[in-house]
Amino acid sequence: MLRVLNPATEEVLAELAEDGPSSIARKLERAGAAQRAWAARPLAERLAALARFRDAVAADREALARTLSLEVGKPIAQARVEVGRVGERIDFFLHGVEAVLRDEVVHQDAAFEERITQEPLGVVANISAWNYPWFVGANVFVPALLVGNAVLYKPSEHATLTGLAIARLLHASGVPEDVFVPILGAGAVGAALLEQPVAGVFFTGSYAVGRRIAEAVAPRMLRLQLELGGKDPAYVAEDVDIDAAAAAVADGAFYNNGQSCCAVERIYVHRAIAAPFVEAFTAAVRSFVVGDPLDESTYIGPLTRGAHLAFLEEQLADALGRGGRLLCGGRRLERPGFYFEPAVLDRVDHSMALMREETFGPLVGIETVEGDEEAVLRMGDTSYGLTAAVYSADGERARRVLEQLDVGSAYWNCCDRVSPRLPWSGRRHSGVGCTLSVYGIHSFLQPRAWHLRRA
Ligand code: NAD
Numbered sequence: 001m002l003r004v005l006n007p008a009t010e011e012v013l014a015e016l017a018e019d020g021p022s023s024i025a026r027k028l029e030r031a032g033a034a035q036r037a038w039a040a041r042p043l044a045e046r047l048a049a050l051a052r053f054r055d056a057v058a059a060d061r062e063a064l065a066r067t068l069s070l071e072v073g074k075p076i077a078q079a080r081v082e083v084g085r086v087g088e089r090i091d092f093f094l095h096g097v098e099a100v101l102r103d104e105v106v107h108q109d110a111a112f113e114e115r116i117t118q119e120p121l122g123v124v125a126n127i128s129a130w131n132y133p134w135f136v137g138a139n140v141f142v143p144a145l146l147v148g149n150a151v152l153y154k155p156s157e158h159a160t161l162t163g164l165a166i167a168r169l170l171h172a173s174g175v176p177e178d179v180f181v182p183i184l185g186a187g188a189v190g191a192a193l194l195e196q197p198v199a200g201v202f203f204t205g206s207y208a209v210g211r212r213i214a215e216a217v218a219p220r221m222l223r224l225q226l227e228l229g230g231k232d233p234a235y236v237a238e239d240v241d242i243d244a245a246a247a248a249v250a251d252g253a254f255y256n257n258g259q260s261c262c263a264v265e266r267i268y269v270h271r272a273i274a275a276p277f278v279e280a281f282t283a284a285v286r287s288f289v290v291g292d293p294l295d296e297s298t299y300i301g302p303l304t305r306g307a308h309l310a311f312l313e314e315q316l317a318d319a320l321g322r323g324g325r326l327l328c329g330g331r332r333l334e335r336p337g338f339y340f341e342p343a344v345l346d347r348v349d350h351s352m353a354l355m356r357e358e359t360f361g362p363l364v365g366i367e368t369v370e371g372d373e374e375a376v377l378r379m380g381d382t383s384y385g386l387t388a389a390v391y392s393a394d395g396e397r398a399r400r401v402l403e404q405l406d407v408g409s410a411y412w413n414c415c416d417r418v419s420p421r422l423p424w425s426g427r428r429h430s431g432v433g434c435t436l437s438v439y440g441i442h443s444f445l446q447p448r449a450w451h452l453r454r455a
Contacts, residue, residue, distance in 0.1 A: 068162050130304055131261070232387045326343060385426055
């Protein structure tokens with residue numbers, strides 16, 4: 001039995017039956033036949049179904065945001081933003097998919113025509129995370145469905161109600177029940193799903209689980225995409241507007257309670273402005289309203305996972321034990337729910353877990369650097385490679401710093417940002433493969449090469 005908790009109250013919201021190996025096998029078998037029929041339909045029908053889904057999500061936005069807020073503790077204003085903006089991603093795919101699917105003749109001569117056609121993979125597994133279930137889910141299932149795949153979709157155990165709402169709206173919009181199939185449960189159910197002969201695995205989650213998945217499926221040589229964690233740095237040069245940069249980086253670090261794959265997790269500030277920047281940053285964090293996620297004014301709700309409180313406390317204790325200075329927050333709140341006061345440290349360095357391991361919560365360290373060269377060294381000192389940000393009045397200078405970093409996304413004077421038009425990809429421990437943009441449509445396709453000799 002899967003118990004869905006409200007992290008703000010620790011009350012049980014729902015108890016649901018979990019899937020197991022036999023129910024998953026049955027679902028996969030049905031999905032196989034349904035996928036072939038789905039792929040054979042005219043593209044216009046699949047486009048129309050997903051356009052209806054977009055409209056249904058928009059029409060139901062308030063209730064969907066409330067469900068999301070209740071089960072993951074996301075402040076209602078931020079939940080509305082997530083549900084509201086998923087439409088823009090769907091639109092991107094609706095407009096982009098036809099061109100990607102078009103046959104391409106790449107060569108013709110007297111003897112030969114060479115042609116490329118695109119085919120769906122088949123039935124794919126999507127194992128998803130809870131932190132942005134609408135965004136990271138839609139990045140996968142929307143293009144996957146549009147190009148003709150069936151999707152066995154395992155929402156995170158912390159976002160199951162949202163996963164069921166997604167399934168309900170897709171089915172009501174005309175995606176057959178055997179083409180988009182929810183699989184309910186926690187990690188063991190995800191592992192059981194991987195044992196089935198799916199045509200591809202699309203995973204969003206932590207490096208630790210992603211690595212286990214990569215190892216488990218390696219012998220099968222199937223399409224594997226891993227969107228994993230980060231330890232994303234931001235460098236603040238001395239030529240910025242200090243208050244504006246402090247406010248922007250604080251938002252990048254603490255939005256969604258720091259539970260974003262691309263949250264700013266390490267801050268490096270130029271020595272020339274270190275003191276006023278740290279002061280402005282800490283003031284911004286102190287101003288964040290911590291409280292009930294259903295309250296309109298709340299900026300920081302509870303953590304989604306209660307067990308993560310102890311993890312944050314460990315990172316904090318380790319940093320303090322190695323000379324870090326706590327400037328604000330860092331305690332659990334004396335109330336039900338998984339609340340942790342947003343915490344800022346300075347005097348941190350890379351001997352501390354806080355500056356090396358993904359934190360995924362409202363806790364961040366600020367380190368002082370002497371200039372761009374040292375910033376590059378510190379920013380690059382990580383096994384992750386999702387994003388990096390530079391705040392500077394000088395765009396050329398920012399580009400020089402960012403070009404030296406092995407990351408999928410580079411931000412100048414912004415951070416914690418995702419665009420449907422740009423590829424979203426991690427390097428090294430941040431993952432393999434790509435969602436969004438035109439590349440994030442190809443992820444769900446396999447090209448076929450046609451060598452056509454004229455008789
Ligand atoms: P997680 O790795 O704990 O779980 C992710 C999913 O994997 C869940 O559905 C879970 O049930 C399932 N799972 C767990 N063990 C499994 C196993 N052995 N086999 C198969 N499935 C298994 O991650 P999470 O806590 O849900 O999400 C947070 C993580 O996701 C963070 O590291 C975050 O950075 C990352 N993330 C990355 C992106 C990105 O786009 N790169 C986006 C969102 C989140």
